[in-house]
Amino acid sequence: MAKLQETFRNIFKIHELRERILYTVALLIIVRIGSHITLPGIDTGLLQSATQHSSADSLFGLYDLFVGGAFRNAAIFALGIMPYISASIILQIGGAVVPYLQKLQREGEDGRKKLNQLTRYLTVPISTLQAWGVSIHLMNMQYNNSPVVPEAVRGIAWTFTTVVLLVSGTMFIMWMGEQITEKGIGNGISLIIFIGIINQFPFALLDEYRLIAAGQRNLVVEIVIIGLMVLIISGVILVTQGTRRIPVQYAKRVVGRKVYGGVTQYIPLRVNTAGVMPIIFAQSIMFVPQTLFSFFPDSEFIGTLSQYFSYHSFTYALIYAVMIIFFTYFYTAIAFNPQDVAENMKKQGGFIPGIRPGKQTAEFVDNILTKITLPGSFFLAIIAILPTFISKFGVSGSFASFFGGTSLLILVGVALDTLQQIESHLLMRHYDGFMKSGKIKGRRS
DSSP states (O other), X not given: OHHHHHHHHHHHHSHHHHHHXXXXXXXXXXXXXXXXXXXXXXXXXXXXXXXXXXXXXXXXXXXXXXXXXXXXXXXXXTTTTHHHHHHHHHHHHHTTTOHHHHHHHHSHHHHHHHHHHHHHHHHHXXXXXXXXXXXHHHHHOEETTEESSOTTTOSHHHHHHHHHHHHHHHHHHHHHHHHHHHHXXXXXXXXXXXXXXXXXXXXXXXXXXXXXXXXXXXXXXXXXXXXXXXXXXXXXXHHHTOEEEEEEEEOOEEETTEEEOOXXXXXXXETTTTTTHHHHHHHHHHHHHHHHXXXXXXXXXXXXXXXXXXXXXXXXXXXXXXXXXXXXXXXXHHHOOHHHHHHHHHHTTEEOTTSOTTHHHHHXXXXXXXXXXXXXXXXXXXXXXXXXXXXXXXOOXXXXXXXXXXXXXXXXXHHHHHXXXXXXXXXXXXXXXXXXXXXOOOTTO
């Protein structure tokens, strides 16, 4: 404990790190403030009454969890950062088939800047479409036959203003996320999602307590179920943190009087190289059907179809799991290129014992990476859909999501990544970090 306290003191001794942390906290506070500024023209009293009686276990409730309650508040930040993530997914998938995007991905830092710019441009039409869907959703929201958006306010002007404010809110959050990444402690987009999820935890806990106090929940059964969830997820997280090490032998080279090489090093291949990104990617895609369905509130066919994409539907769980498995492989292929690893090893005089350098080395590494990624992707999918099945036993989805599924994976992953960022700043200045004092192991260590 003394070591941990000393680590926190060391954090604020470093001027640059202290400034980065305070800058990050300030921007996150702005995000939270914007999540409580309601769009103009909405009856806030009726909105509060209507949202209190709406289901927090729906897909819209899950979306509201990601944006920290901004959707429920009909705030200017109601769309959150999800349109930006959707744009990023589209461009990354397009990079596999569009030659121009493939070229940008190979151009290093300059290509990355151009891709980021294209992502910003694509975010605008995506957020515009979603904002339009939100405006229709708000106009259809009622409480005791009283519309949340009064008839006197409705019209083209109100819809246009709502769309502009929601799109502007998304772009502003996107900018703040980039600023946190560049000038803060990093992981800006992930931290914005992280702080939104954390904000909802006290409310979910309070709602569950009220249900238990009212006799609508069995406390013993709920504790047992949540305990089992925690044990299962803890085991899965430990498994997905595992690595497979590939030995690499570097041949001896004599340059003048110095001898280089002659040592064995290891390439660590993670079971879960992609981290939480497949979860975030898949979840953002799963929000698209409900957004499209909101354009047709009076259609019986669309209403029937939307039931298959409801948060507690087995169809939703199956599609969600398949998408997570796909994005795990997809993001792993982007983050770790066996061909580049083989080329670098060949240039440095390294080789895997028993494997010829070059193409055979790349195929060998790719084969191992494919095999260990398969269980990692299945573990991610199981954790993500676990709340859907646990809710069948009486635990509310809003509360169960904090002990399993998307929320827990994002919370754990972002927390470890952020601690790793702080750790690197401490070690650069010869301070003991969390890994030595608190035994916290970062996912990228």
